[in-house]
Amino acid sequence: MASVGFRWLDILEKEFDKAFVDLDLSISELESEDPDLVYNVRQKICTLSSCFAQLTHKAQTIFQNSAKVxxxxxxxxxxxxxxxxxxEVLETELHHLLLQLHSSQLSRLPDTLGNKRLDQYIKPEINVIKQKLEAEIRQSPLRGALKDADELKFxxxxxxxxxxxxxxxxxxSENSxxxxxxxxxxxxxxxxxxxAxxxxxxxxxxxxxxxxxxxxMRGDVRDKLWRQLESEILLQRHKTVVRACRRNSALNGTNKCSKPETESNPEATEHFGDIRSVLVKRKPDQGxxxxxxxxxxHGVPILISELEPNGPAAVSEQLYIGDAILYVNDIDLRNACHREAVSxxxxxxxxCTLQVQYIAADESDNSLEEDGFNFRFFDENVCDTNNATNYKVTEEIVITPTAPRTPESSSGSR
Incomplete structure (x- = not known):
């Protein structure tokens, strides 16, 4: 892979040099008409060339590190x-040595002829066990490769x-x-x-x-259509901001980006959660x-973009990234600008008593997933790399992709 990267970089450098020379020749034709403009253009081209050279140097460094890795x-x-x-060889050797140890211990037991007090059934059982151990030793793969007097080694x-x-x-495993x-x-x-x-x-x-x-068109119809478009624009802008805040928080590792639990009500609004009243307890002189x-x-409400670890808001466990703050101690923040809300x-x-409302992003948005995959046609058991040795393609498709929806458009635009 590293050799392919260097080859690709060489081809890219040749293409850039060729395009740079052709552009310089084309500009030189206009030098007699407007020399100042040509001079400024060449300065910009030199800047672009310098940026490309630095980018190429960084790419070479990355490719070299990739080759080392x-x-x-x-x-x-x-x-x-x-x-x-x-x-594996050591385990086989250990098993072989254990068999020899047991066989040696059995051979050291007293004979029935030398000690008449022993039971008459002990001697036959000892012989049977010893014969089984010797047979297993003879079947050992090390037995065929080594002689009795040889020592075990790699x-x-x-x-x-x-x-x-x-x-x-x-x-x-790698193939799976x-x-x-x-x-x-x-x-x-x-x-x-x-x-798409x-x-x-x-x-x-x-x-x-x-x-x-x-x-x-009539004024009421026009106003209704404009309000629908404006609400969709604001909703998408809101969800974009919430998604960015949650993604940044997940990358920083400050919290788990949990979401409030919502009851499964088919008549409820798709993206808007219930208005919650949260009491944040804090010590004096504490934020x-x-x-x-x-x-x-910005066209969006006041949103919680980050929760400080072990802070009063995080300790309450009732506030989440993406919550819109509607009221704080009965003070309305719905139409406040950012500076007013901070003040x-x-x-x-x-x-402080906060009235908040959570506006969820699309259910199909998996931007917070570790693997970065947004669409999942297959079962987790199929695409589980941890279970790669037991690779089996199941015919059941559990999760299918869902395109992002907007209000009042899920049924009319298919």
Whole structure:
């Protein structure tokens, strides 16, 4: 992979040099007409060339580090298979030595002829057990490779089969993981295609609504259509801000980005949660432990963008990233700008009562997932890399992608 990256970088440099020379020759034809403009353009081109050179240098550094990591990975893989093979040989050797130990202990037991007090059935049982141990020792793979007087050691004839076996197991595991990743990427492609088709239909519907706004129509119909478009724009803007805040919080690892529990009510609004009243208890001269974003000037309400770990708001366990703050101690923040909201929150003393409402993003949004996959056509058991050795393609498809929905458009734009 590293060699491919360097080859790609060489081709890209040649293409850039060729385009740079052609552009310089084209500009030189205009030098007699407007030399000042040509000089400024060449200065900009030199800046672009310098940026490309720095980018190329950084890319070379990344490719070199990637080559080192790849070499270390190959070396560690070889060491892993070798250690597994040695472990298998050692386990076989341990089993062989235990068999010899038991056989030796049985041979040291007293004979029935020398001690008449022993039971007459002890001697036959000892002989049977000893014969079984000797038979198992003769069937041992080490027995055929070594003589009785030889010492056990890592000979090539014993180690090579174990290494081959460990390599096969390792390659099977990697193959299963790659096949699982291929399934996930395939589902991403098909899901993205379906989402693109849906968004094309959504875009066509929005264009049609905008065209209707340009026509002459009754005032109430026009106002209703404009309010619908404006509400959809504000909702999408709100969900974008909430998604960005939750993603940043997840990347920083400050909290688990939990969501409030909602009752499964089919008649409830799709994205809006219930208005909750939360009492935040705090000590004197202690802040609320939250960061806010949004405001009237941004077209979104006051949102909680971050919860301070072990802060009063986080300790209450009733506030979540993405909550819209409607009231604080009966002070209305619904139409407040960002600066006014910050000032009001800082002026509050002692315990604070917040009225908040959670506006969820789309259920199909998996931007917080660790693997980064947004669409899941297959069962978790199919695409589970931890269970790669038991790779089985199930026919049941549990989760299918759901295109993002907007209010009053889920049924009319299919």
């Amino acid at each position: 790849e070499a270390e990975l190959i070396h560690m893989r070889a060491e892993l298979t070798e250690s597994k093979s040695k472990r 000979s090539p004839s014993l180690l090579e089969p174990a290494q081959y076996k460990a390599n096969i197991v390792q390659l099977q 993981a790659l096949r699982n990743e291929l399934l996930a990427l395939t589902s991403e492609v098909y899901g993205a295609k379906l989402a 088709k849906y968004l094309d239909k959504e875009l066509a519907g929005r264009i049609q609504q905008l065209q209707l706004l340009g026509r002459e 609320l432990g939250i960061s806010i974003t949004g405001g009237r000037e 009001i929150l800082q002026q509050q003393q002692g315990d």
